Amino acid sequence: xxxxxxxxxxxxxxxxxxxxxxxxxxxxxxxxxxxxxxxxxxxxxxxxxxxxxxxxxxxxxxxxxxxxxxxxxxxxxxxxxxxxxxxxxxxxxxxxxxxxxxxxxxxxxxxxxxxxxxxxxxxxxxxxxxxxxxxxxxxxxxxxxxxxxxxxxxxxxxxxxxxxxxxxxxxxxxxxxxxxxxxxxxxxxxxxxxxxxxxxxxxxx
Amino acid sequence: xxxxxxxxxxxxxxxxxxxxxxxxxxxxxxxxxxxxxxxxxxxxxxxxxxxxxxxxxxxxxxxxxxxxxxxxxxxxxxxxxxxxxxxxxxxxxxxxxxxxxxxxxxxxxxxxxxxxxxxxxxxxxxxxxxxxxxxxxxxxxxxxxxxxxxxxxxxxxxxxxxxxxxxxxxxxxxxxxxxxxxxxxxxxxxxxxxxxxxxxxxxxx
Numbered sequence: 001x002x003x004x005x006x007x008x009x010x011x012x013x014x015x016x017x018x019x020x021x022x023x024x025x026x027x028x029x030x031x032x033x034x035x036x037x038x039x040x041x042x043x044x045x046x047x048x049x050x051x052x053x054x055x056x057x058x059x060x061x062x063x064x065x066x067x068x069x070x071x072x073x074x075x076x077x078x079x080x081x082x083x084x085x086x087x088x089x090x091x092x093x094x095x096x097x098x099x100x101x102x103x104x105x106x107x108x109x110x111x112x113x114x115x116x117x118x119x120x121x122x123x124x125x126x127x128x129x130x131x132x133x134x135x136x137x138x139x140x141x142x143x144x145x146x147x148x149x150x151x152x153x154x155x156x157x158x159x160x161x162x163x164x165x166x167x168x169x170x171x172x173x174x175x176x177x178x179x180x181x182x183x184x185x186x187x188x189x190x191x192x193x194x195x196x197x198x199x200x201x202x203x204x205x
Numbered sequence: 206x207x208x209x210x211x212x213x214x215x216x217x218x219x220x221x222x223x224x225x226x227x228x229x230x231x232x233x234x235x236x237x238x239x240x241x242x243x244x245x246x247x248x249x250x251x252x253x254x255x256x257x258x259x260x261x262x263x264x265x266x267x268x269x270x271x272x273x274x275x276x277x278x279x280x281x282x283x284x285x286x287x288x289x290x291x292x293x294x295x296x297x298x299x300x301x302x303x304x305x306x307x308x309x310x311x312x313x314x315x316x317x318x319x320x321x322x323x324x325x326x327x328x329x330x331x332x333x334x335x336x337x338x339x340x341x342x343x344x345x346x347x348x349x350x351x352x353x354x355x356x357x358x359x360x361x362x363x364x365x366x367x368x369x370x371x372x373x374x375x376x377x378x379x380x381x382x383x384x385x386x387x388x389x390x391x392x393x394x395x396x397x398x399x400x401x402x403x404x405x406x407x408x409x410x
Binding site: 011012014015016018019020023039040041042077078079080084086093094096097098100101103104107108109147148150155171172174178179180182188190192193194195196197198199200201202203204205 | 216217219220221223224225228244245246247282283284285289291298299301302303305306308309312313314352353355360376377379383384385387393395397398399400401402403404405406407408409410
């Protein structure tokens, strides 16, 4: 397997396959055809076979893929065969929702610390956490060797916090602030902005 | 302008440009070069010029784009030169965060009703809304002529609710439930799943 050469667009589809396969496994299924998986995720069977073949020969003609084996391989490729500790910055409504979010369980992630700069919030509980002061953020993230952060601060604060996260050694940022971040090439950013997602659809309505 | 012919990948970038231009306008700027806009959003200046030229001739050589004019045109193209009423289904943590979310203001969207099927939640307040019973959802959405919905229900309930939304005439669904939805081709779906976004980055870390 030469994962370095895999096009980013394929990498983008693998978590979708992983999620669907996990649901199949949870419901007790053991094998799945590319056709069935394709219907679940809205991708053609041919595309699925092509994507999966990038990583080796997983399926047998006629019997479909072993779900357990494919799950194991996808988790390994995406490096979620482990638990990544995640720092959450911003303890507003969205921060609260993410601190208590059940959708990280079994998917490779665990929020382990929450930061805010609001003196009224620092020391308060949020889910299982006590909100910490962003003033200590760089040191705390460094010493815990955390590589992933989620950002739910207001737009004007986001770039400054992102700079601090990069300094702390964070390599992947999930950004909920409605602003594009400038980070070094070695740091990945993904964006979640519901208005952007909605605007992407109104064009077609 | 022949908007029908614009590739989907370009449509996907326009909301990002719109957001950046809005921020520039808010900070009092009047013109912007493709270079400056490109740096803000992480896209090359050439790509920005090419994307924008799809819709006509907006910029003058040497003086850059008029921000106000470009904003007006982008809003028109994306059809967010109006306010879309949005129905929110699911009044859990994420539903609460979205019902109170300030990031829809001035961006074309307004949550106007919230539904849940939990008898303990129905009738309760959430932001400015009273949570309504999903049993009345189809009728309520139809009579209010709502075309856009956000879904924050648990995965096992999501497909059933999506079917109801389609029946009610909804044409665009922003889905927070961690499951791929099957809808008719005439209905658009966008997905927000923080685990998927995180898994898309761990590959590279």
